[in-house]
Amino acid sequence: MPAPGCAASPSLVVALIVGLGGLAVWTVLRDPFSEEVVAPCLIRERFGWLCPGCGGLRAFALLVRGDVVGSLAFNPLIVGALVLGPAIWLGGISEGPGGRVAFRFASFAFTALVIYVAIGRNVIE
Numbered sequence: 279m280p281a282p283g284c285a286a287s288p289s290l291v292v293a294l295i296v297g298l299g300g301l302a303v304w305t306v307l308r309d310p311f312s313e314e315v316v317a318p319c320l321i322r323e324r325f326g327w328l329c330p331g332c333g334g335l336r337a338f339a340l341l342v343r344g345d346v347v348g349s350l351a352f353n354p355l356i357v358g359a360l361v362l363g364p365a366i367w368l369g370g371i372s373e374g375p376g377g378r379v380a381f382r383f384a385s386f387a388f389t390a391l392v393i394y395v396a397i398g399r400n401v402i403e
């Protein structure tokens with residue numbers, strides 16, 4: 279039996295698809311590498327560290343254009359969210375031990391990725 283509240287309503291799924299589609303069209307029509315389009319990151323300006331979202335729009339734009347390696351270089355969290363997000367959701371709503379294992383693995387992998395993006399890439403670079 280799936281956990282209560284895990285299943286997404288059809289309207290939520292449609293809203294997510296429309297939102298990502300709209301963002302994809304926007305990144306194709308506008309150049310996210312232009313300083314006029316992207317607001318500066320306040321955390322980076324103030325502390326000099328990359329926040330978890332730094333490079334996210336550029337990473338998404340490169341992913342839309344098919345450049346997975348370039349997208350990973352800008353912000354691996356975007357690719358991770360697009361791959362692990364559905365795995366976490368599907369693992370959370372599926373019945374049986376296989377779904378729970380997939381949910382735990384994907385959740386652990388996403389948490390490790392968030393920690394790397396938030397801390398690791400600032401220390402390593």
